[in-house]
Each structure stands twice: as C-alpha cells, then as structure tokens.
Ligand SMILES: Nc1ncnc2c1ncn2[C@@H]1O[C@H](COP(=O)(O)OP(=O)(O)O)[C@@H](O)[C@H]1O
C-alpha cells in the first residue's frame with residue numbers, strides 16, 4: 046500500500062458484531078437470505094399445501110406453462126405437474142447438498158486443522174493426500190464412487206461429501222497457519238492449554254470468517270453436483286430432485302422446454318441466493334475488498 | 338525566475354481538504370526541503386504537481402496554479418495542461434521517486450528495461466541505444482557489476498539498490514526538477530545516508546533542482562537549502578534552512594527541530610551542518 | 620538454465636509420484652467397495668457366469684494377495700496398459716485416445732474463450748469500477764457460479780439451435796455434409812460453438828470477476844504510479860505494466876480449475892452428444908464397463924496433472940519471482 050491509502054478495518058475494531066451489522070446493511074445479501082429462507086420453507090411446507098403429487102399424472106402431457114387446461118408451470122411427457130416436481134424435488138436437492146456440504150466441511154476442517162496446526166511431516170503427508178484427490182476431476186471421482194457403492198440417497202450424499210472436502214481442507218490449513226503465529230495463540234500455549242483446546246477454542250474462532258464464506262460456496266457446489274449426477278441418471282431413479290426432473294425430460298427439451306427450464310431456474314435462484322449471502326459475509330468480514 | 342511556483346494549491350478528498358492554499362517556489366538547481374509529520378499533505382502536494390493525484394483516487398484539485406518554467410523560458414501552468422502535455426513533462430522535465438523502493442518497481446520486468454523505458458518514451462531511443470544509456474545510468478548511481486545487475490529483477494535486489502534504480506529511472510532523461518518523496522524513510526539508517534548523499538551529489542553533477550520531502554528535520558539539516566514546513570494541510574512556515582533552525586517562529590516547527598536526535602552529523606553542535614560528500618558513498 | 624532444468628525435473632518427478640498415488644488410491648477404492656472386485660471388472664457379462672468370473676480373477680490376478688495385485692496393477696498402468704474394455708473388447712487406452720481430440724478441443728476452446736474474454740472484461744471494468752459493466756460482471760459472476768452447466772447447454776440448444784436454427788443441436792459433424800477438409804473444418808467448428816460457449820461462459824463469469832479484482836489491486840500499486848511518473852501512456856501503463864501482473868491470479872485459477880473444467884466438459888459432452896471422453900465415461904458406466912470407467916479416471920487425473928505442470932511453466936514465464944525450484 047502507498048502512504049496515500051488509508052486502511053481502516055472496522056471488523057477488527059467492532060468484532061463479529063460489526064460484521065453482522067455490515068451484513069445487514071448489504072441489501073443484496075439480505076435479499077439472498079430472505080429468498081433462500083423462502084425456498085427452504087417452500088420445500089418443507091410446499092408439498093402438503095400445494096397438494097399435487099409430483100410423480101403422478103396430473104393433467105394431459107406436454108401442457109405448456111400458463112396453458113388453461115394445465116398447472117402453472119405445465120406438465121411433462123407423462124402429464125406430471127412440473128411445479129409439484131420443483132417443490133418436491135427441492136427437498137432432495139437441498140437435503141443432499143446441506144448434508145454433503147457439512148460432511149465435506151467437517152472432513153476438510155479435520156484434515157486442514159491438523160495439517161495447519163502441527164505442520165512438519167503431518168502437514169506434508171496430509172497435503173500430499175489432499176493433492177491426490179484434487180488430481181481427479183471432481184465429477185468423475187464422485188461418479189466412480191457412486192458406481193462402486195451403488196445408488197441411494199445416502200450413498201450419493203457420501204460420494205459428494207467425499208469429493209468436495211479438499212477445498213475446505215486447504216483453506217482451513219491456510220487459516221490455521223496464519224492464526225497459529227498470532228500472539229494470543231502463543232499466550233494460550235504458554236499457559237499450558239492442550240493442543241485440542243488451542244485448536245478448537247483459540248484458533249478456530251479466529252479462522253471462522255473465511256471458512257463460513259467457504260461453507261456457503263460449498264453448499265452451492267454440492268447443489269450443482271447433485272443436480273449433475275441426478276441429471277446423468279446416476280442416482281436413485283425413484284427419488285425426485287431438480288436434477289432428475291431435467292434428466293428425465295432431457296429428450297423432450299425441444300418439444301417441451303419448460304420441463305427442463307424451471308427446475309434449472311430453481312437451482313440458479315437457490316444457488317444465487319446462497320452465493321449472495323456468501324458474498325455479503327465476505328464483504329462484512331473484509332470491508333476493504335468490497336465490490337471486487 | 339523560479340523553476341516552479343505553487344500558488345494557492347488546494348486539493349480535496351470528498352469533503353476533506355488534504356492540501357490547503359499552499360504557496361512556495363523552487364529555484365533552478367536548489368534543494369527545497371518539504372517537512373511535516375505524516376498526513377500533513379506533503380505527498381498530495383507532490384503528486385498534484387505531477388498531476389498524478391487524481392488518477393485512481395477520489396482527489397480533486399480545487400484551485401491554484403503551478404507555474405513551471407520550460408527549458409525555452411516560457412512558463413506553463415501544470416494544473417491546466419492536458420494529459421498529453423503532462424506525459425511529455427513527467428519523467429522528462431519533472432521526475433519523481435517514492436518512499437517504497439520495494440514496491441515501486443514492476444516485479445515482472447528486469448530493472449534495466451525499466452530504466453530504458455523512460456528513455457524510449459522521451460528520447461525515442463531504439464531498444465539497443467536505450468539499454469546502453471541505462472547501462473551508463475548504473476554507473477551514475479554507483480551500482481557495481483552493472484552488466485549483471487541490468488538484467489536482474491527487482492526482487493533480486495536490496496532496498497537500497499532498488500532506490501538507486503528508481504533514482505536512475507528518474508534522472509535518465511535529465512529532468513530539471515526531481516521530487517523525492519521520503520526516499521529514505523523505508524531504508525536502514527546506513528543506507529539512508531548513502532542514498533541522501535547520492536541524491537545530493539547527483540544534484541551537484543546534473544544541476545537539477547530537488548524537492549525533498551521528509552518528516553525528518555535531521556535530513557533537512559543535511560541536504561536542503563530552503564525549507565517549507567507543512568502542518569495539517571497548510572504551509573505554516575518557510576525560509577532558508579539556517580533561518581528556520583535558528584529562529585523558527587512557529588511552535589510546530591520548533592517541535593520538529595527539537596525532535597531531531599543530536600546524533601551523527603549534528604551531535605554536539607547547535608547548527609545544522611552541510612552534508613559531507615566525501616567518503617559517504619560506497 | 621541448469622537450475623531451471625533441475626526444477627522442472629523435480630516437478631516432473633512430483634507429478635509422476637502424484638499419478639502413481641492416484642492409481643494406488645483408485646485400486647484401493649475398488650478393493651474397499653462393497654462387493655466382489657471381479658464382478659466390477661466383469662461388467663454386465665459377468666453376472667451369473669461363474670466361469671467368466673473365474674477367468675477374470677485369473678486374468679487380473681484377483682486370486683493373488685492384495686499387495687501382489689496392487690503391484691501388478693501399478694505395473695500395468697506404468698506400461699500404459701489400462702486393461703481391456705469389457706464392452707468393446709479393445710484396450711482401454713486406445714479407446715480413450717480416440718476421443719481425446721474431441722475433449723481437448725472442447726475444453727481448450729472453452730478455456731481460451733473464458734480466459735481471454737474474462738481478462739478483457741476484467742481490464743475494462745477495473746478501469747471503470749463504478750460503471751454498469753462492472754456491476755454486470757459482479758452479477759454475472761454470481762449467476763454463473765450458481766448455474767448448472769448442463770442446464771445452460773440445454774437452454775442454448777432451445778434458443779440457438781431449435782428456435783433460431785442458427786447452430787447445430789449436437790454431435791461433432793454433419794454426416795450428410797460433403798466437402799473438402801476446409802468445409803469439414805468449418806462444419807466441425809459450427810458444431811463446437813455451442814458446447815464450447817456453454818462450458819466457457821461459466822468460467823468466463825468467474826475469471827472476469829477475478830481479473831477485475833486483480834487488476835484493481837494492481838492498478839493501485841506503487842509501480843503503476845512509477846510508470847505514470849515516467850510519462851508512460853495510460854495504454855502502456857495498463858497493458859504493459861498492469862496486465863502482466865494482473866493475469867497471474869487468473870492463470871493460477873485456470874490451472875487449478877482444469878479438473879473442474881473436465882467435469883463440466885463431461886456434462887456438456889453428454890448434452891451435445893459430443894464424442895469425447897466424458898461421454899465415453901457415462902456410457903461406460905451404464906454398460907458397467909469397469910476397466911473403461913477406472914481407466915478414464917486415471918487418464919483424466921493424468922491430464923489434470925499434466926495441465927498443472929503446464930500452468931506451472933506458464934507461471935514461471937510470467938512471474939520471475941517464482942524462484943527456480945520454488946514451490947507453488
Ligand atoms: N488516496 C487517498 N484517499 C483519501 N484520502 C487521502 C488519500 N491520500 C491522502 N489522503 C488524505 O490526505 C492527507 C494527506 O496525505 P499525504 O499527503 O499522503 O500526507 P504526507 O504528508 O504524510 O505525505 C492524509 O491525511 C489523508 O487523509
């Protein structure tokens with residue numbers, strides 16, 4: 046920085062509270078949070094309220110959206126209600142993404158914090174191990190996992206979780222390396238705190254901001270992964286999800302574009318709302334980088 | 338006639354006035370010290386003269402004149418010139434070196450090429466001729482092993498070496514005014530003395546005027562002919578060095594003077610002492 | 620020069636070691652997976668055919684101790700033997716190589732598109748941080764990040780191919796087309812446009828924002844001020860002094876993203892019936908052609924590792940601070 050640039054970092058002074066207030070002032074981020082909450086509520090309470098079963102024939106086939114005879118978003122080749130599919134399918138997609146994201150985050154936290162905290166050969170070993178998984182293209186890797194394990198919602202979730210942990214692991218390691226050298230960590234060590242205590246109580250809270258941002262991104266990536274796998278037909282064919290609706294209707298894209306358009310739009314809106322929250326968190330934690 | 342006459346220069350950042358009605362002149366060949374604590378508006382003043390202050394910042398030059406005497410004797414107001422004219426003046430008539438030698442050079446180009454660039458811009462030299470001149474500049478700024486170092490990248494050099502490269506870039510086109518904005522603040526004490534000595538000596542050799550910005554009265558004592566004291570965006574006092582040191586009127590100036598450690602060249606003496614060139618260079 | 624060669628040698632060694640580790644991990648995954656490894660290797664032909672399974676066990680040495688099996692497996696891969704496809708009854712590697720060009724063409728075109736346009740957009744908007752275009756880059760990057768590439772591909776087909784009829788819907792060539800090599804190249808490029816843009820636009824969204832952030836930072840740096848103080852033209856300041864520093868993070872990101880690019884390519888190949896490795900992977904999974912599936916994973920890991928090596932090299936060319944022998 047030149048001496049002309051004044052660098053004030055409010056989050057440092059105001060702590061997490063300041064960051065929270067920054068976040069609330071960010072309109073896009075708050076909008077993202079509201080939309081996401083709405084989507085979650087719809088997937089939870091929507092199906093009983095809407096009352097149309099997603100996998101049953103509801104009207105004639107290939108009714109377009111807005112067609113008087115059919116439901117709002119039209120029907121597919123078997124006359125199934127697309128809106129019902131989108132509402133119901135969101136459950137699976139969001140559930141798998143949330144659990145797989147948490148799994149990847151947890152695994153990444155463990156690997157990354159061990160590597161970053163202990164350093165030395167432990168770090169070297171764990172990072173080489175991480176590199177191996179990063180060398181395999183992620184989608185191919187989860188495809189192989191599912192291929193070997195067989196289909197099923199839990200197995201898909203596990204496959205996605207096992208695919209995505211390298212990213213949070215690297216980030217956690219970097220954060221631990223950074224925070225490890227700070228004074229209060231040395232102080233904590235000096236008063237004889239155990240390694241586990243230092244890692245979880247002292248370092249982790251200070252490494253949290255970027256990890257929180259990463260967690261939001263990870264959920265978006267998990268949504269896209271699940272959608273991709275379901276689209277390819279690699280998952281349990283009886284479970285409705287946003288990806289599977291698109292996969293089943295793929296052959297009719299040219300006759301009935303709405304059958305693939307709307308589940309995809311649901312994904313984009315959901316992913317965008319989460320990404321906006323992540324972006325807002327990023328700005329709130331690191332105001333200097335705003336708008337970049 | 339003064340080489341540069343600043344009149345009523347006022348620069349703002351949004352509603353903050355960083356430079357407030359600043360007046361001073363620089364005579365050909367002299368060294369003007371501009372002193373003041375951090376944040377007093379010294380850099381903004383310098384960058385305003387170069388017309389670089391409004392680039393990439395929210396700064397605005399509100400009013401004032403900066404009358405600069407061109408080699409043909411005519412004067413122009415720098416604050417009214419267009420970008421094309423300013424480009425032909427920057428690095429050619431007025432050159433500038435900065436506080437941070439570590440970050441002021443482009444990391445991805447060899448230093449020789451960065452010196453040659455100025456020559457190619459202003460003297461339209463061929464690549465080869467420019468490099469040959471750059472090679473000579475290495476000797477001028479006393480960098481040994483020029484043939485090897487000319488091909489090195491900034492990260493392969495020490496801070497002092499990099500500041501010498503900056504000086505070479507600044508002086509290669511023979512500017513009539515050199516603005517040095519805290520050129521030694523980021524350097525070790527021993528290197529500081531070397532760089533100041535070098536600037537002083539090159540000034541004697543080339544006859545360029547120097548506007549030396551610093552927050553250190555000790556530096557002023559060693560190299561300046563006249564001093565401008567700035568505080569909180571304003572010029573509070575100016576005059577010849579010995580006058581300021583002997584009979585400063587402003588308490589602020591007196592404070593700056595009393596803060597000078599009585600070490601080195603000033604140790605045990607009341608008066609400032611001119612810089613001794615001999616032996617101060619490596 | 621010698622130091623450079625040495626450091627490249629070291630990187631090469633690391634790369635080979637990494638590939639070996641991938642092979643070992645893949646092998647272990649097959650072993651750990653529930654069920655009989657022979658069944659996986661046999662594919663659909665093997666189901667209920669005890670004799671065939673026994674032959675597979677003998678062929679692949681599955682009756683041997685685990686370590687011996689691993690040794691054999693690694694040895695085979697080292698001799699570029701990825702086994703034989705149970706569906707095609709041909710060597711896996713040959714089948715992959717047949718499709719390599721199509722995939723490389725798709726991924727390469729997408730990469731080129733996203734990096735060049737992304738950097739151009741980044742430079743343009745970094746100089747006008749408050750412009751509508753700049754806000755557009757922010758929005759586009761978030762939307763692009765959240766968009767499933769296969770969905771985008773399908774929507775492109777709906778709009779450009781079906782509705783407007785200006786570009787082909789799928790495949791790599793029009794079989795009815797008769798023409799010289801020139802006409803055929805044009806035909807192929809026409810087929811490439813939609814797949815490459817579908818894939819590239821997602822990364823374009825990411826790289827344009829990254830390039831802008833990086834350019835904004837670089838344009839504030841002291842050496843940019845130095846360049847201006849020399850009297851350099853703003854064009855030179857931006858394109859000579861700033862750009863070369865500004866693209867470093869983009870090159871790094873593009874290198875790290877190669878694996879994801881190949882993942883995206885798989886989906887795009889599937890949608891556009893593009894005859895590449897990704898589509899082969901999916902059809903092989905449906906055929907339960909295990910040697911093919913495993914072979915593709917190992918081969919694509921090798922592609923990622925080679926791409927990373929190349930990135931490293933480009934990186935060294937751009938940034939002299941990456942000291943010889945230094946690590947990433
Ligand atoms: N880029 C900038 N943006 C906003 N304010 C600035 C900027 N640069 C300088 N300032 C303001 O101008 C004042 C004077 O700065 P400067 O001239 O750099 O002081 P110094 O005398 O230390 O060189 C600073 O206190 C700061 O408030």
Ligand SMILES: [Mg+2]
Pocket residue numbers: 048376379380381518519
């Ligand atoms: Mg300053």
